[in-house]
Amino acid sequence: MPHIVQVSSVQKHIKTKNKIIKAVDSVSFACEKGKIFGLLGPNGAGKTTLLRMLATLLKPTSGQILVNGIDIAQQPIEAKKTLSYMSEETKLYEKLTVKELLSFIGSLYGLKNAVLQDRIDFYLNEFEITEFQNMAISRLSSGMKQKLNLIRCILHEPEVVILDEPTSNLDVVASQLIFEMLKQLKQRNKCIIISSHNMLQAQKLCDTFFIINKGRVVQQGDLKEITSKTDSADLEEAFLKTVRE
Numbered sequence: 003m004p005h006i007v008q009v010s011s012v013q014k015h016i017k018t019k020n021k022i023i024k025a026v027d028s029v030s031f032a033c034e035k036g037k038i039f040g041l042l043g044p045n046g047a048g049k050t051t052l053l054r055m056l057a058t059l060l061k062p063t064s065g066q067i068l069v070n071g072i073d074i075a076q077q078p079i080e081a082k083k084t085l086s087y088m089s090e091e092t093k094l095y096e097k098l099t100v101k102e103l104l105s106f107i108g109s110l111y112g113l114k115n116a117v118l119q120d121r122i123d124f125y126l127n128e129f130e131i132t133e134f135q136n137m138a139i140s141r142l143s144s145g146m147k148q149k150l151n152l153i154r155c156i157l158h159e160p161e162v163v164i165l166d167e168p169t170s171n172l173d174v175v176a177s178q179l180i181f182e183m184l185k186q187l188k189q190r191n192k193c194i195i196i197s198s199h200n201m202l203q204a205q206k207l208c209d210t211f212f213i214i215n216k217g218r219v220v221q222q223g224d225l226k227e228i229t230s231k232t233d234s235a236d237l238e239e240a241f242l243k244t245v246r247e
């Protein structure tokens with residue numbers, strides 16, 4: 003089966019006043035459906051830059067990204083129909099209720115009334131927030147807000163879901179709720195790409211890991227491969243050994 007995401011020799015060089023920063027310095031990898039991919043790297047490694055390029059929000063300096071066979075630089079609007087991006091700090095319209103927000107976002111995606119209502123009800127039920135549907139967003143806990151944020155991102159049924167540190171501000175319980183959602187998406191054969199600084203959580207959640215350092219993928223594989231290549235007991239040890247080299 004062809005890979006749903008193919009990243010080939012992608013670079014992002016950012017010109018500042020007196021130098022060029024190689025935020026992403028030639029990255030290649032591929033992802034398939036029905037799996038969760040963990041993008042791991044220290045601060046400033048290039049994770050957000052890479053994810054923003056995948057989401058069509060940033061143009062690579064060079065290289066190519068294919069999503070579902072579509073060159074996202076050539077056909078960004080087509081590509082956007084099959085992917086979704088949740089940034090680190092998304093703000094929701096606090097005054098709306100949960101259902102109002104989802105209806106609004108769904109209409110932006112062009113979903114029509116009956117289909118939209120069915121889909122909203124499905125996700126509210128699937129992710130167990132039906133009882134909050136008429137509550138103002140301002141009154142939701144951080145965990146609930148993030149759940150809603152994720153539903154907002156997948157209303158149009160994207161094949162590829164990209165999340166930049168989706169649990170960085172959440173407690174263990176709320177993080178777990180988000181992970182359960184991601185596992186359900188995986189079961190529905192979506193391709194999920196997530197960045198994280200939490201090695202323990204990533205180890206439990208992800209099938210394949212890309213360790214990125216200074217704009218380059220320096221290690222990749224499943225847990226067994228990564229730990230054996232680095233002679234490590236767990237993902238955290240493998241990560242530390244890899245990025246300290």
Ligand SMILES: Nc1ncnc2c1ncn2[C@@H]1O[C@H](COP(=O)(O)OP(=O)(O)OP(=O)(O)O)[C@@H](O)[C@H]1O
Pocket residue numbers: 016018023024025026043044045046047048049050051052
């Ligand atoms: N617009 C910009 N202007 C200048 N430098 C930038 C810009 N965007 C990113 N960078 C630099 O590119 C590098 C990669 O940044 P990026 O935000 O992608 O890292 P990250 O892996 O997401 O880090 P973190 O874990 O802290 O979120 C950093 O050195 C950063 O300072």
Ligand SMILES: [Mg+2]
Pocket residue numbers: 049050051166
């Ligand atoms: Mg980042």
